[in-house]
Amino acid sequence: MSAPPAAVRQSERPGLKALEQFLFHEARLLDEQRWEEWNALYLEDGEYWVPATPGQPDPKNHVSLIYETGLLRAVRIKRYKHPSAFSLQPKPRSVHLVSNVTLDDFDGSNGECIVTSRFIMLQYRREKQDVFAGSYTHKLIVRGNEFKIASKRVDLLNCDAPLENILIYL
Amino acid sequence: MAHYEDERLADLVKADRVHKNIYTDPEIFELEMERIWGRAWIYVGHDSQVKEPGDYFATNIGKQPVVMIRHKDGEVCVLFNRCGHKGAQVVGDGCGNARQLRCSYHGYVFDTDGALIHIPKEEAYDGTRFGKGRPEYNMQQVPRVDSYHGLVFASMSAKGPDLKSWLSGAAASIDNLVERSPEGRIEIAGGCFRYLHDSNWKMFVENLNDAMHPMVVHQSSSGTAKRVFDENLKEGDEAPFELEMLSPFTNNYEFFDKMGLTAWDYGHSVTGGKFSIHSGYSPIPGYMEALTNRYGEQRTREILAVNRHNTVIYPSFTLKGVITSIRVVKPVAVDKTVIESWVFRQVGAPEELFQRSITYCNLINSHANLVGPDDYEAYHRLQHGLQTQDGNEWVSQHRYLGLDEVDEDGTKHAVGTSDMVFRHQFQTWKNYMVNGGALQ
Numbered sequence: 001m002s003a004p005p006a007a008v009r010q011s012e013r014p015g016l017k018a019l020e021q022f023l024f025h026e027a028r029l030l031d032e033q034r035w036e037e038w039n040a041l042y043l044e045d046g047e048y049w050v051p052a053t054p055g056q057p058d059p060k061n062h063v064s065l066i067y068e069t070g071l072l073r074a075v076r077i078k079r080y081k082h083p084s085a086f087s088l089q090p091k092p093r094s095v096h097l098v099s100n101v102t103l104d105d106f107d108g109s110n111g112e113c114i115v116t117s118r119f120i121m122l123q124y125r126r127e128k129q130d131v132f133a134g135s136y137t138h139k140l141i142v143r144g145n146e147f148k149i150a151s152k153r154v155d156l157l158n159c160d161a162p163l164e165n166i167l168i169y170l
Numbered sequence: 171m172a173h174y175e176d177e178r179l180a181d182l183v184k185a186d187r188v189h190k191n192i193y194t195d196p197e198i199f200e201l202e203m204e205r206i207w208g209r210a211w212i213y214v215g216h217d218s219q220v221k222e223p224g225d226y227f228a229t230n231i232g233k234q235p236v237v238m239i240r241h242k243d244g245e246v247c248v249l250f251n252r253c254g255h256k257g258a259q260v261v262g263d264g265c266g267n268a269r270q271l272r273c274s275y276h277g278y279v280f281d282t283d284g285a286l287i288h289i290p291k292e293e294a295y296d297g298t299r300f301g302k303g304r305p306e307y308n309m310q311q312v313p314r315v316d317s318y319h320g321l322v323f324a325s326m327s328a329k330g331p332d333l334k335s336w337l338s339g340a341a342a343s344i345d346n347l348v349e350r351s352p353e354g355r356i357e358i359a360g361g362c363f364r365y366l367h368d369s370n371w372k373m374f375v376e377n378l379n380d381a382m383h384p385m386v387v388h389q390s391s392s393g394t395a396k397r398v399f400d401e402n403l404k405e406g407d408e409a410p411f412e413l414e415m416l417s418p419f420t421n422n423y424e425f426f427d428k429m430g431l432t433a434w435d436y437g438h439s440v441t442g443g444k445f446s447i448h449s450g451y452s453p454i455p456g457y458m459e460a461l462t463n464r465y466g467e468q469r470t471r472e473i474l475a476v477n478r479h480n481t482v483i484y485p486s487f488t489l490k491g492v493i494t495s496i497r498v499v500k501p502v503a504v505d506k507t508v509i510e511s512w513v514f515r516q517v518g519a520p521e522e523l524f525q526r527s528i529t530y531c532n533l534i535n536s537h538a539n540l541v542g543p544d545d546y547e548a549y550h551r552l553q554h555g556l557q558t559q560d561g562n563e564w565v566s567q568h569r570y571l572g573l574d575e576v577d578e579d580g581t582k583h584a585v586g587t588s589d590m591v592f593r594h595q596f597q598t599w600k601n602y603m604v605n606g607g608a609l610q
Contacts, residue, residue, distance in 0.1 A: 050538060052361055052362075052363060052536070053361050056361075060525050060528065061359070061360055061521075061524070061525065061528065062360045062361045062528065063360055063361045063362070063363055063511070063513065063528055063531050063532055063535075063536070064532050064536070065363075065532075065536050065537070065538040065539075066532070066536065066538045066539065067529075067532055071398065071399065071402060071410070071412070072412060074398045074402070075391070075394050075395045075398045075399075075416075075540065076540055078394045078397070078398055079390050079391055079394045079540055082389075082390035082393075082394055083390075084386070084389045084390045085390035085391075085544070086387070086390075086544055086547045086548070087543035087544045087546060087547040160361075160362075160364070161364065162364040162365070162366040162508045163364070163365070163366055163537050164365075164366045164367070164368070164537060164546070165537050165538070165542075165543040165546055166537060166538035167538075167543060
């Protein structure tokens with residue numbers, strides 16, 4: 001893979017197939033619990049955000065189920081291996097299904113793509129399986145042949161319902 | 171329910187231990203709903219959630235659906251959410267504004283104080299006992315409603331101590347929460363978490379003043395945060411608030427002992443007072459000045475010197491003043507509890523103070539964070555461990571037994587890791603549950 005040129009240049013509009021493959025790859029990294037590789041998909045200041053209410057305008061003035069940038073993700077990822085993380089014993093497993101992918105917006109001048117999709121995530125731990133579903137909004141930056149995640153917003157269908165633990169990134 | 175006579179109920183609570191059935195028996199749960207949640211002052215909501223006439227907020231007291239609503243005369247009413255006609259819940263859910271409350275089944279209409287004001291085909295009731303002006307067919311007001319600094323409480327019992335006396339020493343925690351606003355005013359803002367637990371409500375309530383658990387239960391989150399931030403922060407970098415917040419959870423036993431415990435009448439208690447795990451937060455620019463302008467230097471220093479950790483207002487909610495938030499206990503079944511987290515904005519304070527409380531709640535109270543699930547796990551294992559028939563029917567509360575200091579007015583003090591608070595909560599539990607609620 002060649003490094004992107006230093007100078008800003010017009011990026012090409014990515015094809016849907018490439019976007020889908022990227023989202024499938026991200027989902028696979030989560031299911032295979034390859035957390036560090038998953039985190040490396042993000043820009044360092046990239047945001048991962050799960051709002052706690054439908055249509056939540058921002059993460060600062062309203063509570064969120066998760067709002068993390070790089071350092072907090074690093075804490076969560078390191079904790080996955082901690083011997084005293086009792087809520088992760090036995091270890092949770094997941095299946096992420098991603099579908100209905102569309103490229104909603106593309107800015108050729110900086111390679112910014114807004115990609116929306118739908119997901120279902122099954123979380124299994126200790127004889128209990130939970131179903132989570134909703135939509136993803138990814139802000140991706142095209143750099144040469146690869147994508148980086150500038151932000152990922154997860155709108156959970158029942159984000160404001162009484163819920164038990166969500167132990168794996170949605 | 172003849173199963174638990176008074177004598178048998180009283181026997182479940184000893185001076186140094188309680189019987190495990192208290193957490194696991196559905197019959198006890200039903201009795202608690204009737205005798206504790208049906209007698210004590212229960213937190214309903216804050217009046218900032220119903221600012222205008224007709225604003226309503228539907229919630230529960232114990233298992234009973236109620237509506238907090240501002241009547242057109244400005245008073246906040248708490249109504250049982252039941253149509254006076256056939257019994258349907260009148261308000262479906264959530265919050266909103268309504269000039270009148272109309273039942274969605276047959277269209278009977280109630281005023282915002284619950285009075286029945288419209289009956290379709292009214293003439294059909296001629297010569298019967300049903301009709302307008304008959305209070306028994308209104309949406310009923312709960313027996314007693316009162317508020318303290320806008321926090322609205324209801325009691326399902328017509329008799330009992332007034333709210334202020336009942337709050338006892340815990341009232342000072344609410345005072346401090348409000349005084350930390352430069353305008354002396356708080357309002358609910360920023361949404362709510364509703365965290366479902368598969369455990370008994372008392373496990374959460376006890377845990378909020380359990381200073382023996384953080385260094386074990388939260389080692390994986392607090393300890394890891396310290397390490398990751400240490401590795402990544404460069405010399406001279408400001409410590410982010412997330413680190414200030416997470417790292418004190420793994421302070422040592424000595425720290426938590428010194429924080430201290432205080433308990434008052436009616437089961438209320440607090441960890442900390444002069445300092446707590448919330449003491450080390452960086453100052454917020456402009457906040458001190460705003461407080462000083464309102465209160466003067468000396469009073470501002472006194473207000474900020476109060477550093478209570480968790481105040482338990484037994485049985486229905488817990489409160490933090492430095493982090494401006496409350497957690498409200500909603501028992502559903504003997505092994506099912508919803509904990510709601512709400513945040514207050516301290517009116518007139520820099521927005522950063524409010525946003526810091528939001529960040530705290532995200533990190534500690536959300537069901538998708540790194541701290542709450544480990545508490546959940548502890549309660550889950552309690553609920554299941556207590557199912558064993560191993561010959562040990564008792565839950566121990568022996569730590570620092572006999573070493574409580576008691577003031578003349580009955581206020582109790584102990585070191586932070588004492589079981590004093592648990593013993594105290596269960597003496598209150600017994601008082602509510604036995605002898606027709608003798609304490610009441």
